[in-house]
Amino acid sequence: MLNLLIITFILECSYFPSYNVYYGVNQKEYEKVDMENAYDINFSIDICYKNLLFINGGINCFFHKKKKKLDFFPDCDMYRIAAGIRYEFMEIGYEHFCYHPVFPFSSGRDWNDEPLINTTILEGGYDKLYLKIEVEYGKN
Numbered sequence: 001m002l003n004l005l006i007i008t009f010i011l012e013c014s015y016f017p018s019y020n021v022y023y024g025v026n027q028k029e030y031e032k033v034d035m036e037n038a039y040d041i042n043f044s045i046d047i048c049y050k051n052l053l054f055i056n057g058g059i060n061c062f063f064h065k066k067k068k069k070l071d072f073f074p075d076c077d078m079y080r081i082a083a084g085i086r087y088e089f090m091e092i093g094y095e096h097f098c099y100h101p102v103f104p105f106s107s108g109r110d111w112n113d114e115p116l117i118n119t120t121i122l123e124g125g126y127d128k129l130y131l132k133i134e135v136e137y138g139k140n
Helices: none
Strands: 005-024 030-049 053-064 076-087 090-101 124-133
Touching: none
Parallel strands: none
Antiparallel strands: 005 030, 030 053, 053 076, 076 090, 090 124
């Protein structure tokens, strides 16, 4: 029996013992920020219709420990949405991915009133069209 609609919810929590970010205005002028005890939370959903058409997306909130305390004030949010066709071992789709700092660069300060240089500074994104082939062996 083929299910018409399959919905999958995903919650993922990650811990990064060390993490570093490079940012700058060009290849010669950049700053490296080393962070310890970074962590993130990812909420995602995948909806598949007739095991053929799909749409999925999610948000990933990135945090790091500041001033020797654990808090839940995010530094950066990453967003992803995709749609396409899945058939047997093949997937053809479109994906949009973007990441944005929680505080705009113009604010100059973060949640703890620290200069933004001490936080995760990520801004950007991409769009892509893709073909994915997935083969499994040894599955009953």
